[in-house]
Amino acid sequence: xxxxxxxxxxxxxxxxxxxxxxxxxxxxxxxxxxxxxxxxxxxxxxxxxxxxxxxxxxxxxxxxxxxxxxxxxxxxxxxxxxxxxxxxxxxxxxxxxxxxxxxxxxxxxxxxxxxxxxxxxxxxxxxxxxxxxxxxxxxxxxxxxxxxxxxxxxxxxxxxxxxxxxxxxxxxxxxxxxxxxxxxxxxxxxxxxxxxxxxxxxxxxxxxxxxxxxxxxxxxxxxxxxxxxxxxxxxxxxxxxxxxxxxxxxxxxxxxxxxxxxxxxxxxxxxxxxxxxxxxxxxxxxxxxxxxxxxxxxxxxxxxxxxxxxxxxxxxxxxxxxxxxxxxxxxxxxxxxxxxxxxxxxxxxxxxxxxxxxxxxxxxxxxxxxxxxxxxxxxxxxxxxxxxxxxxxxxxxxxxxxxxxxxxxxxxxxxxxxxxxxxxxxxxxxxxxxxxxxxxxxxxxxxxxxxxxxxxxxxxxxxxxxxxxxxxxxxxxxxxxxxxxxxxxxxxxxxxxxxxxx
Amino acid sequence: xxxxxxxxxxxxxxxxxxxxxxxxxxxxxxxxxxxxxxxxxxxxxxxxxxxxxxxxxxxxxxxxxxxxxxxxxxxxxxxxxxxxxxxxxxxxxxxxxxxxxxxxxxxxxxxxxxxxxxxxxxxxxxxxxxxxxxxxxxxxxxxxxxxxxxxxxxxxxxxxxxxxxxxxxxxxxxxxxxxxxxxxxxxxxxxxxxxxxxxxxxxxxxxxxxxxxxxxxxxxxxxxxxxxxxxxxxxxxxxxxxxxxxxxxxxxxxxxxxxxxxxxxxxxxxxxxxxxxxxxxxxxxxxxxxxxxxxxxxxxxxxxxxxxxxxxxxxxxxxxxxxxxxxxxxxxxxxxxxxxxxxxxxxxxxxxxxxxxxxxxxxxxxxxxxxxxxxxxxxx
Numbered sequence: 001x002x003x004x005x006x007x008x009x010x011x012x013x014x015x016x017x018x019x020x021x022x023x024x025x026x027x028x029x030x031x032x033x034x035x036x037x038x039x040x041x042x043x044x045x046x047x048x049x050x051x052x053x054x055x056x057x058x059x060x061x062x063x064x065x066x067x068x069x070x071x072x073x074x075x076x077x078x079x080x081x082x083x084x085x086x087x088x089x090x091x092x093x094x095x096x097x098x099x100x101x102x103x104x105x106x107x108x109x110x111x112x113x114x115x116x117x118x119x120x121x122x123x124x125x126x127x128x129x130x131x132x133x134x135x136x137x138x139x140x141x142x143x144x145x146x147x148x149x150x151x152x153x154x155x156x157x158x159x160x161x162x163x164x165x166x167x168x169x170x171x172x173x174x175x176x177x178x179x180x181x182x183x184x185x186x187x188x189x190x191x192x193x194x195x196x197x198x199x200x201x202x203x204x205x206x207x208x209x210x211x212x213x214x215x216x217x218x219x220x221x222x223x224x225x226x227x228x229x230x231x232x233x234x235x236x237x238x239x240x241x242x243x244x245x246x247x248x249x250x251x252x253x254x255x256x257x258x259x260x261x262x263x264x265x266x267x268x269x270x271x272x273x274x275x276x277x278x279x280x281x282x283x284x285x286x287x288x289x290x291x292x293x294x295x296x297x298x299x300x301x302x303x304x305x306x307x308x309x310x311x312x313x314x315x316x317x318x319x320x321x322x323x324x325x326x327x328x329x330x331x332x333x334x335x336x337x338x339x340x341x342x343x344x345x346x347x348x349x350x351x352x353x354x355x356x357x358x359x360x361x362x363x364x365x366x367x368x369x370x371x372x373x374x375x376x377x378x379x380x381x382x383x384x385x386x387x388x389x390x391x392x393x394x395x396x397x398x399x400x401x402x403x404x405x406x407x408x409x410x411x412x413x414x415x416x417x418x419x420x421x422x423x424x425x426x427x428x429x430x431x432x433x434x435x436x437x438x439x440x441x442x443x444x445x446x447x448x449x450x451x452x453x454x455x456x457x458x459x460x461x462x463x464x465x466x467x468x469x470x471x472x473x474x475x476x477x478x479x480x481x482x483x484x485x486x487x488x489x490x491x492x493x494x495x496x497x498x499x500x501x502x
Numbered sequence: 503x504x505x506x507x508x509x510x511x512x513x514x515x516x517x518x519x520x521x522x523x524x525x526x527x528x529x530x531x532x533x534x535x536x537x538x539x540x541x542x543x544x545x546x547x548x549x550x551x552x553x554x555x556x557x558x559x560x561x562x563x564x565x566x567x568x569x570x571x572x573x574x575x576x577x578x579x580x581x582x583x584x585x586x587x588x589x590x591x592x593x594x595x596x597x598x599x600x601x602x603x604x605x606x607x608x609x610x611x612x613x614x615x616x617x618x619x620x621x622x623x624x625x626x627x628x629x630x631x632x633x634x635x636x637x638x639x640x641x642x643x644x645x646x647x648x649x650x651x652x653x654x655x656x657x658x659x660x661x662x663x664x665x666x667x668x669x670x671x672x673x674x675x676x677x678x679x680x681x682x683x684x685x686x687x688x689x690x691x692x693x694x695x696x697x698x699x700x701x702x703x704x705x706x707x708x709x710x711x712x713x714x715x716x717x718x719x720x721x722x723x724x725x726x727x728x729x730x731x732x733x734x735x736x737x738x739x740x741x742x743x744x745x746x747x748x749x750x751x752x753x754x755x756x757x758x759x760x761x762x763x764x765x766x767x768x769x770x771x772x773x774x775x776x777x778x779x780x781x782x783x784x785x786x787x788x789x790x791x792x793x794x795x796x797x798x799x800x801x802x803x804x805x806x807x808x809x810x811x812x813x814x815x816x817x818x819x820x821x822x823x824x825x826x827x828x829x830x831x832x833x834x835x836x837x838x839x840x841x842x843x844x845x846x847x848x849x850x851x852x853x854x855x856x857x858x859x860x861x862x863x864x865x866x867x868x869x870x871x872x873x874x875x876x877x878x879x880x881x882x
Binding site: 011013017027121122414415416431432435436440 | 799800801803811822828877879
């Protein structure tokens with residue numbers, strides 16, 4: 001496997017260890033590689049990586065939640081990779097590992113015919129290209145919660161409202177109503193007159209009736225229906241403080257902050273169909289002729305949760321953010337659009353929405369599911385210069401976590417370089433390596449090659465020169481082994497930076 | 503040159519000289535084709551049937567239930583594909599040998615219902631999970647003992663489940679033949695795989711036990727050898743060799759296992775004394791010849807290469823030593839974290855090892871681990 005030179009270098013390595021009074025130090029391959037705003041899938045919703053704390057529960061590549069055991073951050077200057085797919089965009093350092101399928105470029109046609117033969121694996125961010133497939137986990141957690149309990153503590157002026165049951169059935173009816181509320185509902189909080197309202201289109205009489213029926217049956221409260229012909233709306237009004245408070249507690253305050261409670265997210269998929277039905281009937285559309293379907297919300301979190309719900313139904317979602325805009329003098333807030341366009345997905349969605357749908361036109365299939373993952377193509381990658389903090393987390397047991405659009409590994413290669421510099425020359429250099437035969441051999445060789453050289457000369461050292469000096473390395477080992485070269489350069493840069501300040 | 507210390511007997515073993523002599527004799531004396539009608543063909547056939555008889559007796563099976571194959575992988579493929587061809591549901595474990603695991607994945611791709619049963623942190627199958635999923639299962643395939651961490655699986659308990667639910671039971675016994683007493687009939691197995699080169703027999707020889715009455719389709723079609731189940735001109739010298747090897751292994755089994763167990767326990771005891779080290783697998787339900795340790799902050803490929811410089815031949819489950827930079831699926835299944843899995847080391851003893859060799863390894867391993875930790879930036 002290895003050349004004789006690699007084995008010789010490994011057998012008699014030089015410059016291994018540390019220097020206690022080093023002039024400069026640098027680490028490479030540390031597991032700290034995402035920009036601070038990257039949103040991570042956690043049990044309680046999406047959280048920016050900079051705000052993730054130890055013991056938060058994050059989604060792993062197997063679709064289950066695991067505890068964060070450590071968080072890291074560091075300063076980073078260099079290239080970062082932008083990876084875009086229909087699920088979103090992420091920025092990460094080039095060596096970060098992503099769970100994906102590398103698609104040979106000559107294989108495209110074949111691939112789509114043999115998609116079941118795909119097995120995802122870990123790839124470095126800079127190895128992936130447009131057309132490769134991201135393996136994104138389907139949330140696998142399941143718990144069939146049957147009731148919601150709700151404590152009703154009376155405050156002043158609350159006497160008007162009739163109490164609702166302490167234990168509310170979390171059944172299909174309630175979930176459908178929750179869907180209506182998330183799409184069409186709002187809550188007015190006024191002393192003595194707090195109410196929950198749902199605004200439907202005049203044509204949606206059947207939805208209004210359904211909502212009224214559910215409120216009566218599940219919560220024992222009468223709701224009123226009001227027609228506003230001029231505005232072309234139909235309003236269902238529930239004048240009850242308890243219901244209002246319950247819904248605020250469950251679904252958040254204000255349209256921008258609407259969200260689905262985490263225990264609803266892990267209900268059995270069958271039950272979640274009712275929630276999707278309610279949501280879609282409210283704010284969604286389904287155009288069988290195009291064919292396409294979509295949903296729009298101003299709540300970022302809700303849009304991401306709908307993504308998760310759709311994936312549990314094996315429906316391929318894509319998400320776009322639409323920036324704030326003014327149309328005909330009406331200001332529209334920044335919104336998130338979820339789009340469904342793939343045929344199988346549309347068929348599944350139509351079934352949930354009880355819409356008759358026969359595809360006439362064939363639609364493009366570029367994404368698909370197996371039992372654990374959604375495979376979705378990368379639509380664009382880009383290298384960008386970045387300077388600032390980068391973050392990472394370590395996850396207990398599973399060693400992976402999920403952002404809004406990528407499945408990432410938390411494990412890095414490990415290397416640390418120590419330098420002594422005199423008269424602009426490297427007089428001493430040592431390296432600590434946690435790695436295989438080739439990592440140790442290259443650490444030894446690379447340090448040997450820069451020893452005694454000026455800083456400028458040393459900076460010119462390339463990975464190829466080191467690999468060539470060892471008669472080549474196995475391709476799979478190139479990346480991790482040549483971290484030594486990167487670490488040396490970084491140490492020199494750290495030294496130069498430090499001395500500039502003086 | 504240093505004399506090599508061969509501690510990788512779970513990978514393969516040195517062919518026994520007596521086995522080679524037997525193979526030599528058969529190859530030179532009875533080189534006829536067992537399908538030929540002439541007397542030389544019939545002599546070859548007789549040689550083969552004698553071997554079949556011997557193996558049947560040693561494994562507690564009827565001679566006609568023994569089928570010769572090209573090795574463990576073929577036997578596993580034959581059993582799984584042969585049965586599942588007309589069936590739907592298969593349960594196996596997450597720690598099987600790739601010959602079973604990849605075959606099961608293949609069947610899953612083909613649309614079969616395949617479940618991969620979990621194991622606990624000691625590498626023993628979770629029986630409650632198996633029992634829960636057993637409904638409508640056609641085939642259960644559980645290895646007798648794991649090749650990496652040596653955990654011995656509760657085959658008896660699984661076979662007892664057959665009283666409640668009707669399923670066929672296959673076991674990959676590649677690691678246990680000649681090491682643990684096997685009586686296929688009593689163990690209530692329907693299919694079992696064996697490989698000759700793991701018990702000092704020739705490479706390229708294997709056995710599939712198929713209980714009388716169990717029907718499966720052949721993997722290799724052709725001239726209809728092996729009662730139409732496995733075509734191809736029989737490897738008579740190999741067959742005589744595997745029979746001889748099993749005979750020898752069985753003859754010295756108890757004495758040999760006692761000896762190896764003592765060496766194993768000595769290794770385990772000494773390696774446990776290394777700071778931040780841990781034994782992978784079960785303390786008691788463990789193959790007599792298997793030692794699997796992890797050393798924190800050390801990378802396995804470097805470790806085994808340095809041991810190789812000392813003449814010691816061992817293996818690792820480190821990601822760096824695999825073709826795809828993935829850690830061993832077995833270490834992953836027992837929930838070992840990456841840093842620990844990276845630093846794993848497997849020693850598998852054999853009949854040719856001596857206490858002196860064990861003592862040498864006990865002296866060298868801590869030195870090398872220490873050396874690698876010194877140059878590692880992973881602090882603990």
